[in-house]
Amino acid sequence: MEFLSGGRAEVRITHADVGKRVSVRRLTGAPTGEPAFTDAVGVLTSWNSGVLSITRRGGEVVRIEESALVAAKVVPAAPARRKVPAATVRELQEVAARGWPAIETERLGGWILRASVQESPGGAGPGEAVAGRRAGFTRRANSVLAVGDPGLPLDEALDRVTRWYAERGLPPLLTVATGRPDADERLAAELAARGWSDEAHTSVRIAALAPLADTDTDTSAVLLSRRPDAGWLGLYNRTGTPTAAASAVLTGGPSVWFARVPAPDGGTAAIGRLVVDGRWAGFAAVETAAGRRRAGLATLVMAALAERALEEGASAAYLQVEADNAGALALYDGLGFVEHHGYHYRRGPAGA
Template sequence: MLTVVEVPQWQGSRSPTAPRLAEGASRLAAMVPEARHVRVATGETLAETADRVRAALPRDGFVVTVGGDCGVELEPITAALRRHGDRLAVAWFDAHPDMNTPTTSPGGGFHGMILRTLQGEGPADLVRSPTLRPDRIALAGVRSFDAAETEHIGRAGIGGLSGIAEDALLYVHVDVDVLDGITSVGYPEPDGLSAEELIGSVAALAARHEIIGLGTTEYAPRDPRDEELLRRLVPELVRLCRLSGPWQIERRAANGWPARHAEERDGWLLRHTPGVPRRRCNSARPLPGASPSIEALESYYAERGVPAIVQVTPSAYHGELDALLARRGYTRECDTLVMTATTDAVPDVAGSAGVEEIDDRERWAGLFETVSGDAGNMDVAGHLTAKAVLLAKDAAGLGLAVTEDGWTGLFCMATYPGHRRRGVARSVLAAAARWSERHGATRLYLQVEADNQPARALYESVGFTTSHEYHYRRQG
């Protein structure tokens, strides 16, 4: 679910145009497509408004916070810190670093202190816990520094986007004054980023990291040309940030169900596993942000004597590619949902205690054969390099759990026909959630064919929701 939280706070700014930020928040919120809209009324103090924002933030789904001044980011980023800890990094797109303190701020506006306050140095009634470590901050487009800010940034070792840790989860902050030539802001600065440069930077981050939240602030409507620019820009930023989650799940899924032969080339992840009929390990997946070459795709699979198969994922992002493949005669097949859940959402059930955790891979083939009647999955499962376990409920059901970077993928869920509708799969899912927690992974994903209504109902009943959809296109 996509939620936009509108916070029309302007009192944190000392700009003469600050009151316009309330209208700017409303306009920015209207630019976020297909979102649930929550408007937070401002309080008599910044602290009171912050309390209201904290109460309004949803517990799940993707949240876009719009201001208002930059101070509205206090609670959304703190909430992300509480949820993700030191894995969280903040990419701060802004003309200003916003790292003053009450004693160093030239104008006294809280919006110029927000990023320092998140680090634990700010107005006493606005400092929150936990605090944001300086090495988890990346500045982008910043070009106007006060002396105290420059000193702090140098002393703390705060860098740019290239310094973000590979395993980081990201919160992206965009103050619209990061843009070049925009005048509908309180403190415009020359030599900013173009809209194309900003989109390119966010797209590159989304290709490498999961973006868990987005904030957009400081729009003080004045020039219709700025409004036109933002109406094009904001939806694209939201789209890219939301796609980062599906992209990162698909990256993990490719590792969690590895093809025997795989390579990245010409905009594709090309996969081939001779002797195994499953599409996932015998198909090409378009790489995030790339322009995949159809000629390279068809050449790769023709060399191997098999038809080209494309996993169109996430399907919502690849409409043009899907249409092109359709025109070339590729048939559509196997519409699939990718579903996710947090481990604490998956309830314990009585039968989960009887699920055996089998690390000995020598036993896997026999169990696959007994439960599903097919041990062909072993060619893939045997090449797993990530931490994995087969979870088996007697000889009645099983599932394969594979953990990477805080996520566990669930594969090969199967129940012996004579034991269906007896809670076997529910027991395996509960055991998988507990195993995952013990191995430091608190989020789960799985794939289910869209027309498999019984399986979908089961997964939904234990807390799974749909992240995205994909399907395949097979060369005719």
């Protein structure tokens, strides 16, 4: 890694480079005989209070004290690939979990128990699990990511899951992948035999990222920010009155961006959310206001977010869409997304 300019190392990045791909060298303070420096390449996702966060291609986040920097520079993103990426079910499940992170997690072998509890005085919105006045913000952030072996016999693992969610006032839910040889059809069958009902069948779709940005439309009308503003939240159909739990989940992830298209009347015409995690760009919450649909605004939002993801070094796109959402499926088919696998939720039987 070459940082030298005129025979000396230089730090050639500033706070304005947050969101760009960078290469940095830092002093490690290693004992004599060990390397004194380490290098990192990735997206500069934040620079706050004297600490830089670099998200590497595999999703690992490296935090570096500003005082330890020896050299740094912005580097170009890797060439964009135009083919649909290859991926395993497990990779996509784990990337999606990082991109929509729960507030509280606990491991059970290979499974991850997730909860994001919020007070819900007005009732829960779509996808929320209600128990009295407490609800979980979205099923994804309040369900078990069932990847691999839980490390216990299945009945014992399900008892543990049921108790864990009961302690948080939530029903037990498991996310189960299906539709590919490396998915877990057997687990789905075992749960069905035990009375765990299925719901919210979802299609996980992937695409090459570069073609999403290749439009003739000017994306300058799309406003991008690191946090959702009132206009964004007002159109997003899951939050209702914004809560701390919703905000934590929405803004969590390696490198998160929110897109908003202002309407001529001062409102919001369309929104979207992006999370960049290594090679993956995850799209979510792409919505268009009633009365402004069929005008290409969703495609515009996707293009603007894809441009930003390419700048951060991503090359592949994924999203999750409910299997019965015909309108969204048609949109994503037209943008080049293909189904990779499916998943659904299994809900524990009443009284479990």
